[in-house]
Amino acid sequence: MTGAVAARFSRSLLPDGSQVIGCAEPLGEHPPTLAHSLRYWAEATPGAVLAAERDGDGWRELTYGEAAAGAASLGQALLDRGLGPAAPLMVLSGNSLNHLLLTLACYLTGVPVVPTSVAYSLRATDHARLRAISGLVRPSLVYAEDGGRFGAALAAVDAPAVVGDDLPRLLATVPTAAVERAFTALTPDTTAKILFTSGSTGMPKGVVNTHGMLSANQQMLRQIWPFLADRPPVLTDWLPWNHTFGANHNLHLALTNGGSLYVDDGSPRPGEFDRTVEALTSVPPTICVNVPAGYAQLAQRFTADPGLAARVLSRIDMILYAGADLPDELRARLREIARSATGRDVPVVSSWGSTETGPAATSTYGGADRGIGVPLPGTEIKLAPVAGRLEIRVRGASVTPGYLGAEFADAVDEDGFYRSGDAVRIADESGDPRRGVVFDGRIAEDFKLDSGTWVVSGRLRNRLLSGAGILSDAVLVGDNRSYVTAIAWTHPERVREIIGDSQDDDTVAAVLSHLAAVLTDLNQGMGASARVERLVVTTAPPDIDAGEVTDKGQLNRSAVLRRRAELVDLLYADEPDRTRIAVADRLQRVRKWNSEHSAKL
Template sequence: MVNSSGRVFAEPRISAARRPDGTVLLSSQVPLEPYDADLARPLRRWAAERPGAVLAAERRSGGWDELTYGAALADAEALGEALLERGLGPDRPLMVLSGNSLRHLRLTLAGYLAGIPVVSLSTGYSLSGGHERLRTVTGIARPGAVYAEDGREYGAALAALAGLAPRTLVGREGGGEPLGELLRTAPGERLAAARAAVAPDSVAKIFFTSGSTGRPKAVPNTHRMLCAVQQMMRQVWPFLAETRLTLVDWLPWSHTFGGNHNLHMVLTHGGTLAIDDGGPTPELLPRSLRNLAEFSPNVYFNVPAGFALLAEALECDSVLAKTFFARLGLLFSAGAPLPAELRERMLRLAERFSPGKVRFTSSWGLTETASAVTSAHLDTDVPGAIGVPLPGIRLKLAPVDGRLEMRAAGPTVMAGYLDDPERTAEAFDEEGFYRTGDAGAPADENDPGRGLVFQGRITEDFKLTTGTWVRVGALRAALLASADQLGEVVITGSGRAHAGALAWTRRAGDPAAVRRALAEALARFNAGQRSSRRIERLLLLAEPPDRDAGELTDKGSVSQLEVLRNRSAQVDLLYRDPPPPEVVLPADHAD
C-alpha cells in the first residue's frame, strides 16, 4: 500500500524553538494545503464521480447491507429536508442515542448537508443505570429531536427525555416517528437555503467529554476543524491520495477517534467502511473476528486492548490471519500507549502472513482538537511514541510540576466549550494554546523529527508521603511491558509510602502459578529502581472493569481515576499491614 512515489509516510520536517523557562515550541515546516470547506463536499464529489461505490456496509442476517455514495447523498438530502421541516437547525441539533449504524450515518450526513449539528452520544448515557447524565447533556445540547435505532431497547431513555426534546425518531420498533417516513421527503428550497448557509465555521458535531469529574463539557466541532484534520493526515500519509481505503472499524462515533478521524477519512477519500459490531472485549471479539474473516482492511485501527485480543486470535487461526493481512498495509493504535511487546507480536504476524510490508504507527489527539494533533509518520519502536505535530499545528511543551504539558493551537482546535465561558477561559493559556493536560517529552532532544513520547495525564500523577512524584503513565506502561501475565493495571499510592497496583490478568490460569510468576516479575521490575519507579504490592481483581461505573470507556481503555474512586476498599486492602494473603509482594520481599 504505497503511492506512485513508493511512500507510505511523508518525511517529517519539524522546527523547534526553546525558551529560557524550558518551554519548547514545535511545528511542521510543511504548510497546510487547501481543504474542503465542509463535509458535504466530499459526499457530493464521490456521489457524482463514483455513485455505485460502497460508502459503508452493516451486517444483517444473511449478509451485509450496503450504502453507496449515490444512495447516501439521496438519503441525506431527503432526511435533511425532513429534519428542517421539523424545526431542527444550527441551534437545534439532532441527538443520536444509539451506536454505529447505516441509519446513524444517514442522519449524520443529513446534518452536514442541512447545517444541523449532530450529537452522537455514548450508548452508556442511555443504557447504563439511571438517566441523570443523559438528561444533563440533553439540557446542554438542547436538541430539536432525539434518535434511537431501536425504540424498545432505548424506550426508558426516550421516556426520560420527555419534555427535553420536541421530537423522537426511531429506526424500528416504534416509540417515535419512524425514520422511513422521513426518507420519503422530497428535498426542496428549505434544504437548498440551509445548504447555502453552511460555512467552514458552522458546527458539524457536538461531542461530550467525560462528566466523571463534574458537569460534562460540550465540544463543538466545526466543518473547518474536521476538514482540516483530514487534509493534515492526507499530507503525512501520501498513500491516501491513491488508495481506496477499506476499514473494518468498531470504534464508536460518539468519540473523536472513530467518529471523526476514521469515519471522515473514509468519506474524504471515497473509501469503504465495514461497520464492525464487535469490540475490544472477550464478549464482543467473536463478532469482530467474524467480520474480519469477510472483509480484508488495508488500514486497521484499534486500541491496545483490542490488539491484545486480536493478536491471540490471529496466532491461533492461520486462515483468519491470512485474510486479515491479505491487503493490509498499516496498523494504527491510539487511545492509550501500546506495549512494545504487543507491537512486536503484531509485526511478527504480519511477516508470516502479509504479502507485503506492514507498518505500525500511532498518533495523539483529543475531542477538543477534532482528533489528531500529532502523527508518528515515521518508523519508530520507541514505546509511547506519538510522532510530530501535523502540518498547520503549533505545539507548545510547557513546564508544569516537573513535566512538559502538551498544548495545541491551529485550525483543528475548538474555539471553546458550548455555553461554558468559565471553563473555556481555563482551557487556554495566555498565548491561546489549548491546555490538553497530557504530558509529553522529545524522543530525541537533538532531533525534533524523531517526535514525542506520551507520558500520561498530568492529573493522574501523585506524590508519595516521601514527597516523590509518581509518574503514572510511564510507570503503568513499564509494568505492563515487563509482566506479560497482566492485561491491565491501575497504579495506586497517592499519599502512601510506596506505589502499588490493582491489576487484571491477561488470561486465566492456575492462581498459585500466576501469583508466583507475578511475584518474580515484580522483583525483576523493581531491581535497581528508585522508589517512584517501584511497585511494592499488587492486588489481582476478579471483577473486570465496570463500564456502567465509568471504569471502562467505549474505546476499551481503563480509567485510572474512576477505578481508584470506585474501588477504594481494594486499595485499602492493598496497603493493609501486615499484607493479607491475596496481596502479591515482589519475590525478594515475600516471606
C-alpha cells in the same frame, strides 16, 4: 537524525524551556465543510459504496448517491421538526447506516449531531450521565435504532424520539428549497457535531466540532498519506462513532476521500472478536485501523493461521493504531506478519490526538518514525515543562473553538496552545523532538509521595500490568503516603492460562503468590516512586454509574479512590485484614482468601 527530517519540521525554544515543533509544509486547500465532500463524491462517483453494515452473511451497502439523496430527505424532515444550528439531534445507538444517514443529514443542514455512548443507555442503571448530557445539549430530537432496547434511555432524555422503524417514512420526505438554503448557509465555523470526552479524569465535556476543523484534519492526513489519492480507502472498522477516533478520523477518512467504511459489529472485547475477524475476512481493508488491544488479538490469530493473515492483508496499504501505546514487540510482530503475508514492507503507523484536536495532531511520517510522531501539516505542538514532565499542547486549524456550556480559556495557554494533559518524552537520544515524541501517560494521574517525590502513574501502571500478565487493570494509590500500593482487577482468561481453571482456595493462593512474585521482580533495584509495595485484588467491577469507568473502559482514578476509600485504608493498615481482602505484597505474606471472593476471581 537526518538533515531531511530536520528540514521538514521547525523547532523553536521559548524562555520557559518549552519547545515548539511545527511542520514546514503548509496546509493545503480543502472543502469548507463535510457536506461539500458528500456532494462532491455523490456527483463524481454516485455508485461507489460509502458505507455498509452486516446483513446476515452479507452486507447492506449505501452508495454515495443514495447517501446524498437520503441526507437531503432526512435533512428536510429535521428542518420540518424545528431542528437547526441551535436545536441538535441526539443519537443514543451505535454505528449503523441509519445513524450515518442522520449524521449526513445534520451535516447538510447545519444541525449539530450529538452521538452518545451506547453504554450510557444500556449499561448504566440510573442514566445519570445521559441525563446530564441531555440537560447540557437540550436536543430537539433524540434517535435510537431499537425503541425496545433503548426505551428506558429514550425516556431519560427530555425530547421527542424517533427510532429505526421511523426511518423509511422520514426518508420518503421530499426535500424543498429549505435544504439548499441550509446548505448554502454552512461555513467552516458551523458546528458539525458535539462529541463528549470519555471522562477518564473527570466528568465528560462536550467538545464543539466545527466543519472547518474536521475538514482541515482530513486534509492534513491526505498530505502525509499521498497514497489516498491513488485509490479510495476501504476500512472495516468497529470503533464507535461517539468517540473521535471512529467518528471523525475513520468515518471522515472514507467520506472525504471517496472511500468505503464497512461497519464491523464486533470489537476486541471478550466474545466479540470472532465477528471482527469475520468482517475483516469478508472485506479486507486497505487501511487497518484499531487500538493496541485489537492488534494484540489479531496478531495471535494471524500467527496461528497465516492464511487468515494473507486474506485480511491482501490489499493493505497501512496499519494504523492510536488510542494507546503499542508495545515495541507487538509493532515488530505486526511488521513481520505483514511482510510474510504480502511479500513487502507495510507501514505500521501511530497517531495521537484528542477529541479537542479533530482528532489527529501528530503521526509518524516523513522519516519521523518514533513514538506518536510529529505534528501534521497546519499543526504545531508545544512541549511544555509541567511538574517535571513534558506536556504536549496543540495549536492549529483542527483544534476546537471550545466546550459546550463550559469555560475553554483554562484549556488554552498564553500562546494559544490547547493543553492536552498528556505527557510525552523525546524519543531521539540527541534530545531533538523532530524525530518524534513518545506518549508518557496522563499528567493528572501522577501524584506525590509524602517525601515529595512524584510518581509517574501511567509508566508504573504499565510496568505492573505487563509484568503481572493476569491483571486487566489497576489503579495506583499513594497520594501523600510513604509508598505506592495498587487496587487491581484480574482477567479471568489470563488467570486460567497461567494458574488453571480451579476456583478453590489453593488457586486463589496461587494467584496471590504469583502477584507477590511479580511485585518482587518489579521492585528490584527501584526507588520508592517506581515500586508497588502492596496490591489488593478486588472482584467488584468498576461502576459506570459512579463514574469509576468510562464507556471506553478507561478507569477514572479519582472516582475509584473515592468510592473504594475503605480499600485504600486497608492497604495502608499495619497488617491488612486478609480475611476481607486479597492482598499480595513484596514480602509474599500471602494468606488464603475466603470463598465468597475467591469464587469470583
